[in-house]
Structure formats: structure tokens, C-alpha cells
Amino acid sequence: MAAAAATSIPPLTLIVATTAKNGIGKNGTLPWPMLKKEMAYFARITKRVPSSTTSTSSDPTTQAPQNVVVMGRKTWESIPPKFRPLPQRTNVVISRSSKLEGAGDDVVISDSxxxxxxxxxxxxxxxxxxxxxxVFVIGGAAIYKQALDMEQAKDILLTRVKGEWDCDTDFPVDVEAEQGWQRREKEGLDEFTGEDVEEIQEEEVKGEKVRYEFRLYERV
Incomplete structure (x- = not known):
């Protein structure tokens, strides 16, 4: 029965922004200023349902497929209340408590x-x-670790933020050092995201220029 349940779980994509040293957070928030273009990229990619999974049924009662975003309780709480649940996506929150501030019936709460x-x-x-x-796993570190321990974890969409940023939380795998992960070329990134990705980005935030790069790694 457990094996049958496991096979029903679709592939997982971890989506994360990290420093060169794999830092992802500081005091429960991002260590760098809010990057509007990076946030817009996150929103587009996590909302876009691949055409291969789109229903072709002529039955008007058939629901269209919807992407899923999986997060931990702290990540949920870090989202401003007016933006949660994240729209046009099924929100899943991994928490030991069944009570979650701001979560309606449309939010799935589970312990794994x-x-x-x-x-x-x-x-x-x-x-x-x-x-x-x-299915996109969006953080934090413990939830990324839980996902990486699953055989369904197939891809990592990674934004590499340039520069030195003070972090107290790290992404649990170094995709450049681990032999189990391989970076895809731009063509693979474009195909996966469904758009022509401009890999190198630069934003000026409060007079400070922040450079970053969009990447895709796949498990091999």
C-alpha cells in the first residue's frame, strides 16, 4: 500500500535562491533585498502548467490541472497575509500542527x-x-531536506545570487559539488520553464546593484 502511495506522487522540483556558498536565509527572511524580477520569475514558473499536463477534455466540469507549492510553516508565515495563499496554485504547508494562521479550507496542511x-x-x-x-518545493531548509530525501526529487531551479550576504540558514545540498546533480544548458532551462530565460540578471535596489543567475539542475 505504501509503495502504491509513493508512485502516485509526481516529480518534485525544488525552487530556491542561494548565495555562492548556498546560504538561503537570515533571521527568517531573505538575506538580500527583495528582487522584483526574481520574484516575478518565481511567480510565473510556479503558476505555469506545462501543456503536456493540461486537460484536453471537452467536459466543462473537468477541472484544469494546477501546480502545487509545498512549504514549511515558517515559510508560510513569512509570506505577507495579503499574498497568501499563493494564488493560482495549490498551497501545501508541512506542519505538525493542524492549525495555521490565515489558512482556509483550500490550503492543505500535512505532517509530511x-x-x-x-x-x-x-x-x-x-x-x-x-x-x-x-509540484514545487519552496522552502525552508528542513522542507528542502525532506524533499531531497525522496526519490521523486528530480530538479532544482536555482537562482544564484552574486556577492557576499550574511546567512544563518543554508540549502542542504551543494549542487556544484555533489555528483548526483548536473546543470542543464540554457536550452534545457528554457524548455523546462516554458520561456526564453535571460539567465544573467541585474537589479538596482536602494542604490545597490545585485546580480544573479537563473539555473536548472537535474538529478542524474
Whole structure:
């Protein structure tokens, strides 16, 4: 039964922004200023459902597939209340508590990624939830670690932020040092995201220029 449940879980994509030393956070927030173009990229990619998963049914009652964003409780709480749940995506929060501030009935709360996605997949099969599009794991560190321990973790969409930033939280894997991960060329990144990605970006925030790069790594 457990094996059947595991096979119902779709591939996982971890989406994360890190420093060159794999830092991802400081005091529960981002260590760098808010990067508007990077946030817009995150929103586009996590909302966009690949055409291969889009329903072609002529039945008007058939729900269209919807991407899923999986996060921990602290990540949920770090999102400003007016922006949560993240729109046009199924929000899943991994928490030991079933009570979550600002979470309505449309937010899935579970104690593990596998149980949440297995439940969602079953509901979708019964027609009680939207079919699952892509599943994006969006943080924090413990949730990334939980996802990386799963065989369904296939891809990492990584934004490498240039410069020195003080961090107290790190991404749990160094994709450039680990042999199990391989960087895709730009063509692969474009195909995965569904757009022509300008890999090198620069934004000026409060008089400070911040450079960063969009990358895609796949598990090999």
C-alpha cells in the first residue's frame, strides 16, 4: 500500500535562491533585498502548467490541472497575509500542527510531503481536487531536506545570487559539488520553464546593484 502511495506522487522540483556558498536565509527572511524580477520569475514558473499536463477534455466540469507549492510553516508565515495563499496554485504547508494562521479550507496542511501529495493525488483521481500539475518545493531548509530525501526529487531551479550576504540558514545540498546533480544548458532551462530565460540578471535596489543567475539542475 505504501509503495502504491509513493508512485502516485509526481516529480518534485525544488525552487530556491542561494548565495555562492548556498546560504538561503537570515533571521527568517531573505538575506538580500527583495528582487522584483526574481520574484516575478518565481511567480510565473510556479503558476505555469506545462501543456503536456493540461486537460484536453471537452467536459466543462473537468477541472484544469494546477501546480502545487509545498512549504514549511515558517515559510508560510513569512509570506505577507495579503499574498497568501499563493494564488493560482495549490498551497501545501508541512506542519505538525493542524492549525495555521490565515489558512482556509483550500490550503492543505500535512505532517509530511509524501502524505500531502498522496492525499491530493487521490482527491484529484476522485474528481474532488484539481489534477496535479508540477509540484514545487519552496522552502525552508528542513522542507528542502525532506524533499531531497525522496526519490521523486528530480530538479532544482536555482537562482544564484552574486556577492557576499550574511546567512544563518543554508540549502542542504551543494549542487556544484555533489555528483548526483548536473546543470542543464540554457536550452534545457528554457524548455523546462516554458520561456526564453535571460539567465544573467541585474537589479538596482536602494542604490545597490545585485546580480544573479537563473539555473536548472537535474538529478542524474
Amino acid at each position: 510531503i509524501s502524505s500531502a501529495l498522496s492525499s491530493l493525488a487521490a482527491k484529484a483521481k476522485e474528481g474532488n481536487a484539481a489534477p496535479l500539475g508540477r
